[in-house]
Amino acid sequence: MANNNVFIALQNNEEARPIIEAIEQDNVEARVEYAPAMVKIDAPGRLVVRRESVEERIGRDWDPQELQINLISLSGNIDEDEDMFVLHRGD
Amino acid sequence: MAAKRLSLRDKYQKFTRDLAWEPGYQSKADIFPQTEFEGIHIHDWDRWEDPFRLTVDAYWKYQAEKERKLYAIIDAFSQHNGQFNVTDARYVNALKLFLTGVSPLEYAAHRGFAMAGRQFSGVGAQVACQMQSIDELRHVQTQIHTISQYNKFFNGFHDWNHMHQRVWYLSVPKSFFEDAMSAGPFEFVTAISFSFEYVLTNLLFMPFMSGAAYNGDMATVTFGFSAQSDESRHMTLGLEVIKFMLEQDERNVPIVQKWIDKWFWRGYRLLTLVSMMMDYMLPKRVMSWKEAWEMYFEENGGALFEDLSRYGIRMPKYWEVSVKEKERLSHEAWSIFYNYGHAAAFHSWLPDESEMAWLSEKYPDTFDKYYRPRYEHWRSLQEKGERWYNNTLPMLCQTCQIPMAFTEPDDPTQVCYRASEYNGEQYHFCSDGCKDIFDDEPEKYVQAWLPVHQIYQGNCGGASVPEVLAWYHLVDGQDNKEYLESQDRANWERWTGGSAEAARPVKSAVNQ
Numbered sequence: 001m002a003n004n005n006v007f008i009a010l011q012n013n014e015e016a017r018p019i020i021e022a023i024e025q026d027n028v029e030a031r032v033e034y035a036p037a038m039v040k041i042d043a044p045g046r047l048v049v050r051r052e053s054v055e056e057r058i059g060r061d062w063d064p065q066e067l068q069i070n071l072i073s074l075s076g077n078i079d080e081d082e083d084m085f086v087l088h089r090g091d
Numbered sequence: 092m093a094a095k096r097l098s099l100r101d102k103y104q105k106f107t108r109d110l111a112w113e114p115g116y117q118s119k120a121d122i123f124p125q126t127e128f129e130g131i132h133i134h135d136w137d138r139w140e141d142p143f144r145l146t147v148d149a150y151w152k153y154q155a156e157k158e159r160k161l162y163a164i165i166d167a168f169s170q171h172n173g174q175f176n177v178t179d180a181r182y183v184n185a186l187k188l189f190l191t192g193v194s195p196l197e198y199a200a201h202r203g204f205a206m207a208g209r210q211f212s213g214v215g216a217q218v219a220c221q222m223q224s225i226d227e228l229r230h231v232q233t234q235i236h237t238i239s240q241y242n243k244f245f246n247g248f249h250d251w252n253h254m255h256q257r258v259w260y261l262s263v264p265k266s267f268f269e270d271a272m273s274a275g276p277f278e279f280v281t282a283i284s285f286s287f288e289y290v291l292t293n294l295l296f297m298p299f300m301s302g303a304a305y306n307g308d309m310a311t312v313t314f315g316f317s318a319q320s321d322e323s324r325h326m327t328l329g330l331e332v333i334k335f336m337l338e339q340d341e342r343n344v345p346i347v348q349k350w351i352d353k354w355f356w357r358g359y360r361l362l363t364l365v366s367m368m369m370d371y372m373l374p375k376r377v378m379s380w381k382e383a384w385e386m387y388f389e390e391n392g393g394a395l396f397e398d399l400s401r402y403g404i405r406m407p408k409y410w411e412v413s414v415k416e417k418e419r420l421s422h423e424a425w426s427i428f429y430n431y432g433h434a435a436a437f438h439s440w441l442p443d444e445s446e447m448a449w450l451s452e453k454y455p456d457t458f459d460k461y462y463r464p465r466y467e468h469w470r471s472l473q474e475k476g477e478r479w480y481n482n483t484l485p486m487l488c489q490t491c492q493i494p495m496a497f498t499e500p501d502d503p504t505q506v507c508y509r510a511s512e513y514n515g516e517q518y519h520f521c522s523d524g525c526k527d528i529f530d531d532e533p534e535k536y537v538q539a540w541l542p543v544h545q546i547y548q549g550n551c552g553g554a555s556v557p558e559v560l561a562w563y564h565l566v567d568g569q570d571n572k573e574y575l576e577s578q579d580r581a582n583w584e585r586w587t588g589g590s591a592e593a594a595r596p597v598k599s600a601v602n603q
Binding site for chain 2: 003004006007009011040068069070071075077078079080081082089090
């Protein structure tokens with residue numbers, strides 16, 4: 001049972017799609033699973049959502065706090081600033 | 092000259108922490124009288140971290156956007172008669188359980204966090220509790236608005252708050268929350284934010300809401316996920332309060348561990364209702380209770396507790412029992428409701444052949460051996476017109492208030508039975524987990540308002556089932572009993588073209 005996965009779950013909709021793509025690009029070890037209406041993304045130890053990667057896809061400014069709108073759930077310690085939203089285990 | 096934009100950190104500091112002040116003419120102990128009696132030692136509230144760094148202006152902005160999206164969908168759902176697009180009318184019974192069992196807890200959480208926020212002397216914790224209190228009020232309102240559309244077409248939704256206060260199985264969620272609210276502020280937040288929201292509510296809001304989407308209920312999935320987006324913030328508060336207590340003083344560690352043990356078990360027992368909603372009440376199933384427990388508790392909870400082990404925190408006591416029970420929990424629960432379907436505010440039924448096949452596949456070690464024969468027996472009675480209802484009221488567990496139908500951790504054929512004596516009286520429990528909780532605070536749990544005891548004492552409208560149902564505000568033969576014989580089913584068949592009466596206009600079939 002020992003594992004150090006973190007996860008983030010988002011609604012499966014048009015607003016979340018570029019965020020999901022950005023996560024897939026920036027977290028090579030992330031595992032993306034689709035369920036009805038939602039997407040759950042697991043990653044070992046650390047998962048990052050980068051502002052720049054999302055902005056590249058949507059062509060406008062994006063504030064990582066906008067994640068709140070389509071967020072369903074998460075697990076891990078959070079570290080957030082203007083440029084990224086990070087989930088991690090340990091310190 | 093344009094002002095320099097504040098960084099997120101600076102903005103959070105200025106918009107929350109800097110709003111606080113040091114009291115000048117009253118002592119802090121007088122202003123915050125509840126912060127010490129639980130034995131938690133806090134030395135420096137400034138060490139409190141709010142990882143989301145959400146300020147009030149941003150909070151309103153994002154919450155307003157969530158509401159706009161949600162209400163647009165709720166309007167569309169009503170205008171387009173979305174209630175007719177769900178898989179079948181059995182599904183609606185899960186919503187009845189949700190509205191009577193869960194929505195009142197959202198309101199209780201609104202009150203509870205307002206009280207906790209008032210008692211914490213650190214401004215970071217105050218602001219987080221205040222936002223959560225407002226969130227919870229939003230949740231109960233959106234749930235009432237969404238489900239009110241179903242109330243126009245189906246039975247059992249008409250007096251949910253009254254039912255929450257009185258109906259026997261609803262004392263399970265009600266007493267759970269009242270137990271938390273009558274504790275101190277640190278235990279309350281450990282109970283609700285950490286043990287319940289962080290460790291356990293993913294089971295309700297992820298697979299069940301995804302299941303609502305799968306069953307065509309656009310409205311419920313939308314309020315569910317909208318609530319859950321706030322929940323992410325609440326879970327973060329839960330983890331933060333735990334880490335904060337553990338980092339402040341090592342004397343806090345055993346107290347926190349004891350609360351985690353207690354509230355894990357209380358929350359897990361409460362989720363019994365969710366296990367049965369997932370395995371029996373969704374006509375189209377997303378995943379089994381067992382799979383969900385493995386994914387969200389064993390895997391994800393395992394990672395969480397591994398992370399907390401550096402503070403000296405271990406997995407909650409009796410977590411192994413929850414793993415042993417995962418192949419029986421939903422079946423034992425559904426059997427209780429089949430037995431007592433005449434006293435419930437929703438309909439019960441037997442799974443059909445294809446559903447039994449699904450249950451066999453998901454529960455290969457238990458379903459065919461223990462539960463299928465029971466259901467087949469009940470079905471044969473039903474076919475003879477002798478649908479089984481149990482007219483002997485069950486013994487309830489003094490702690491979780493669930494009928495004592497759970498089985499021994501290592502023997503699924505033997506009912507688990509525990510007892511304690513206190514002041515010359517005997518008290519009964521469904522499990523070691525519930526017995527331990529009682530033994531630690533017997534003076535609290537001897538006061539439990541146990542529905543069965545209350546009925547026998549004559550405090551619930553009378554001695555017969557119809558009298559008790561009337562006291563519950565349930566209409567006998569309409570809100571309760573077997574789904575196959577229900578008005579809900581007959582209406583559904585009419586509205587969805589399943590019978591000769593299909594041509595009858597919907598409006599005349601709506602219940603008055």
